[in-house]
Amino acid sequence: MTQLNSETILITGARGKTGRLLLDRLLDQGVREVRAGTSRPADADLPGTTVAFDWSDASTWQPALEGTTAVYIVRPDREDAPELIAEFVALAGQAHVVLLSEQGTELLADDDWAPRVEHAVRSTTENWTILRPSWFDQVLTDERFYLDPIRSEATLPLSSRGGAIAFIDAADIAAVAATALGQAAANHQRVLTITGPEALTIAQVARILTDELGRPVTAADPDPLEGVTGAFERYIYAQLTERVANGDYAVVTDTVRETTGVAPRPLASFVRENRADLNGEIPSART
Numbered sequence: 654m655t656q657l658n659s660e661t662i663l664i665t666g667a668r669g670k671t672g673r674l675l676l677d678r679l680l681d682q683g684v685r686e687v688r689a690g691t692s693r694p695a696d697a698d699l700p701g702t703t704v705a706f707d708w709s710d711a712s713t714w715q716p717a718l719e720g721t722t723a724v725y726i727v728r729p730d731r732e733d734a735p736e737l738i739a740e741f742v743a744l745a746g747q748a749h750v751v752l753l754s755e756q757g758t759e760l761l762a763d764d765d766w767a768p769r770v771e772h773a774v775r776s777t778t779e780n781w782t783i784l785r786p787s788w789f790d791q792v793l794t795d796e797r798f799y800l801d802p803i804r805s806e807a808t809l810p811l812s813s814r815g816g817a818i819a820f821i822d823a824a825d826i827a828a829v830a831a832t833a834l835g836q837a838a839a840n841h842q843r844v845l846t847i848t849g850p851e852a853l854t855i856a857q858v859a860r861i862l863t864d865e866l867g868r869p870v871t872a873a874d875p876d877p878l879e880g881v882t883g884a885f886e887r888y889i890y891a892q893l894t895e896r897v898a899n900g901d902y903a904v905v906t907d908t909v910r911e912t913t914g915v916a917p918r919p920l921a922s923f924v925r926e927n928r929a930d931l932n933g934e935i936p937s938a939r940t
């Protein structure tokens with residue numbers, strides 16, 4: 654076990670779904686210095702040490718990395734991510750790098766974007782762990798995804814063609830990430846596929862929403878490319894939908910329990926906790 658009280662850990666995307674929870678967890682675990690990386694440091698109200706970190710401004714990278722023993726990289730979903738990440742990881746020296754990737758990346762071609770992002774890490778440092786989570790429960794409470802239609806239209810419009818997804822709570826991903834960062838030697842060059850306890854079709858998720866929210870919510874299967882304009886975004890969304898339909902995100906693993914000793918949280922429990930938000934009774938916490 655690493656001595657956490659001698660660690661300096663940088664979290665990129667520290668205001669995001671996994672980053673924010675990871676920040677609290679590492680501070681609770683007594684990590685000596687936890688750096689909360691954000692591209693908007695002036696707006697940030699974060700525990701730990703807030704540092705400027707912007708994928709679009711390489712001058713922020715070295716100061717954020719200075720003296721770090723480990724780094725959590727939230728993959729930026731942009732076309733040049735493989736190149737940016739290779740450059741950034743090269744600056745990280747011997748620090749242990751934990752990359753947040755996605756479930757089923759091994760099923761894609763080597764020259765697809767997601768495998769190229771992982772390759773950028775593995776070919777630049779020997780000190781890595783790759784996390785491959787399934788879809789986060791938090792897409793239901795994120796206004797960039799499904800919060801507004803669930804609230805206002807009582808619909809879950811997630812293109813799936815009947816495919817299932819092993820939804821995972823971001824808190825469980827953060828718990829696995831904290832272990833990977835805190836026990837670097839034990840997680841050296843490991844790839845961890847992280848899922849919730851069961852794979853659910855979108856119709857099943859709509860049923861959970863209906864039961865837990867106390868009002869009918871129906872599943873819809875819209876055209877995933879409707880309103881998506883950029884070439885890279887269209888490539889990502891088309892591939893995502895294809896992969897849901899193929900069942901790439903439906904494989905269930907026991908990684909959360911094996912890594913943390915605690916079973917992953919069922920989606921129904923997440924929905925219950927966020928009932929007021931999903932019913933539009935309180936302003937949502939947005940990232």
Ligand SMILES: NC(=O)c1ccc[n+]([C@@H]2O[C@H](COP(=O)([O-])OP(=O)(O)OC[C@H]3O[C@@H](n4cnc5c(N)ncnc54)[C@H](OP(=O)(O)O)[C@@H]3O)[C@@H](O)[C@H]2O)c1
Nearest residue numbers: 666668669670691692693706707708709728755787788789
């Ligand atoms: N959502 C899912 O279900 C899911 C499932 C599997 C994998 N993933 C992958 O996980 C990653 C995170 O996904 P997410 O959409 O849920 O995002 P998120 O972690 O909730 O938020 C993204 C973070 O990126 C930061 N950010 C934005 N612009 C930035 C910039 N220029 N430089 C540095 N940081 C910047 C934002 O914080 P600041 O504004 O403070 O900088 C924000 O905290 C993505 O690669 C996604 O593909 C997501």
